[in-house]
Amino acid sequence: MQYLQLAALLTSAMLMTACGSDNSGPSNSSRTTPSGITGASFVEPAECGAGSVPETGVQGQVPLADRESGRSKQGYRCNMELVGQYQxxxxxxxxxxxxxxxxxxxxxxxIPTKVSQGVQVIDARDPANPVLSTNLTSPAFFQSPWESLKVNEARGLLGGVAVGPIVGVGFLDIYDVGTDCANPVLLNSAVSNLTLPANLLGHEGAWSPDGNTYWATGASPGSITAIDTSNPSSPKILFTTIASPNNHGFELSEDGNRMYLTTTSPPGVIILDTSSIQKRDPFPMLTELGSVIWEDGDLSQHTIPVFYDGKPFLIAVDEGGAGAARIIDLSDETAPVVVSKLKLAIHAEENANIRAADTANNGFFGYEAHYCGVDRKINPTAIACGYFQSGVRVFDIRNPLAAKEIAYYNPPAQSEKKSQLAGSEHATSAIGGDLSTDWCSSPPRFVGNDQIWVTCQDNGFMVLKFTNEAYPLK
Known part of the structure; x- marks a missing residue:
């Protein structure tokens, strides 16, 4: 608990630093761009092959009857199977x-009851038998980095900021995972396991693709902090500002010159010119280039920039309001346009009462998506998304205007193990619930030609395998 006390003591000092920073925030902000739909709003359900144990309700649903009878403890799967797991x-x-x-x-x-604190490092060299290698208990990772825990593949760095209960102050932890991913080495430790504060408010975070900048956002108010990580042993704050009343997750373009930032209310995306920070101008600033908002979702969560035949698109995901992923045409970045959605049948307006009844006792989140991952960013063929109560869903997006579902895996409900899941947000926090389904909130990752690696809050880390030749797509 010493880390938490120290973080609290640093709060006023860090906020004073913010007041002294260059707060040249985004300009040209109307944020009223309409979101015209030219493609499909709902995805075609998957056709489940041999060995599947399909859903018993509409697409994406875990019916109340299944929760009450215990059927949801068996889970549901379609063209996918479990290979290995570390819970x-x-x-x-x-x-x-x-x-x-x-x-x-x-x-x-x-924290008061966990046996294994901090971030757990899982060694999955044997995908059928993932094992705990070590745990990382530096200040940010001890408190919980929430949605800021991210890997930069270019430099083999793992980073995250202190978030704690929902928004935290002070710490950024950076580990070398490129040398030995199962045994990370803390790079910015000043004394023993204690890192130097290098952030202001933190809730979400992500790396620039080159790994030289780590960006943190602070929810509400919508703070953004750019941290120079060119020397990861000595990260330094470059710039901080308030971008909007509230912001959330984001991703940057491959050159680091654009940030695609989600906002929670109203839900949508703001496109920011980050080139001034990327090239380390002496007086950096952010400039808003365009935006898009929508009314049929809420709490926009994160973004993924992709290209189809050289044309730029953006995938944005909502975590509220019967939200899901949507695909946005960025041909004119000053006026982005939503062109299709990846909504499930359970998200349909006529199913609103069913959604409410099904999920009433299972915590704050319903059937919404949270984080997604694509198989590749240039001409992607598939996207996998984690949903809070609909499991892990995989879609064919070769045609961005007409996505089709190809597989899903909704893991077994862990209600009987609730007392053993002190590391699960779903099982322990005030916004959790009865565990009648899991919360699959992490980004799924395509591995090799036939696997998805993903973590769900109650079931932990899982290696999933496609069956029935559902993937790769030909």
């Missing part, structure tokens, strides 16, 4: 994997 004490919001390893954060609320 541990459960996990928290966002847990990346890299090479043959996975990094499984654990919840702030479970």
């Amino acid at each position: 541990g004490e459960g996990s928290t919001w966002v847990n990346p994997s890299y090479k043959t390893c996975s990094y499984m954060g654990t919840t702030f609320s479970g």
Whole structure:
């Protein structure tokens, strides 16, 4: 608990630093761009082949009857099967994997009772038998990095900021995972396991693709902090500002010159010119280039920039309001346009009462998506998304205007193990529930030609395999 006390003491000092920073925030902000739909709003359901155990309700649903009877403890699967699993004490919001390893954060609320603190490092060299290699308990990782726990593949770095219960102050932890992903080395440690504060408010985070900048956002108010990580042993704040009343997750363009930032209310995306920070101008600033908002979702969560035949698109995901992923045409970045959606049948307006009844006792989140991952960013063929109560869903997106579902895996409900899941946000926090389904909130990762690696909050890290030749897509 010494880390938490120190973080609290640093709060006023860090906010004073913010006041002294160049706060040249985004300009040209109307944020009223209409979101015209030219493609499909709902995805065609998967055709489940041999060995599948399909859903018993509409697409994406875990019916109330299945929850009450215990049927949901068996899970549901379509053209996918479980290869290996490390459950541990459960996990928290966002847990990346890299090479043959996975990094499984654990919840702030479970600190008093967890046996294994901090971020769990899972060695999955044998995908059928993933094992705990070590756990990382530096300040940010001890508190819980929430949605800021991210890997930069270019430099083999794992980073995250202190978030704690929902927004934290001060710490950024950076580990070398490129040398040995199963045994990370803390790079910015000043004394023993204690890192130097290098952030202001933190809730979400991500790397620039070159790994020289780590960006943190602070939810509400919508702070953005750019941290120079060119020397990861000595990260330094470059710039901080308030971008909007509230912001959330984001990703940057491959050259680092654009940030695609989600906002929670109203839900949508803001496109920011980050080139001034990327090239290290002496007086950096952010400029808003365009935006798009929508009314049929809520709490926009994160983005993925992709290209189809050289044309830029953006995938944006909502975590509220019966939200899901949507595909946005960026041909004119000053006026982005939503062109299709990846909504499930359970998200349809006529199913609103069913959604409410099904999910009433299983915590704050319903059937919404949270994080997604594509198989590749240039001409992607498939996207896999984690949903809070609909499991892991995989879609054919070769045609961005007409996505089709090809597989899903909704893991067994862990209600009987609730007392053993002190690391699970779903099992321990005030916004959790009865565990009648899992919360699959992490980004799924395509591995090899036939696997998905993903972490769900109650079931932990899982290696999933496609069956019935559902993937790769030909």
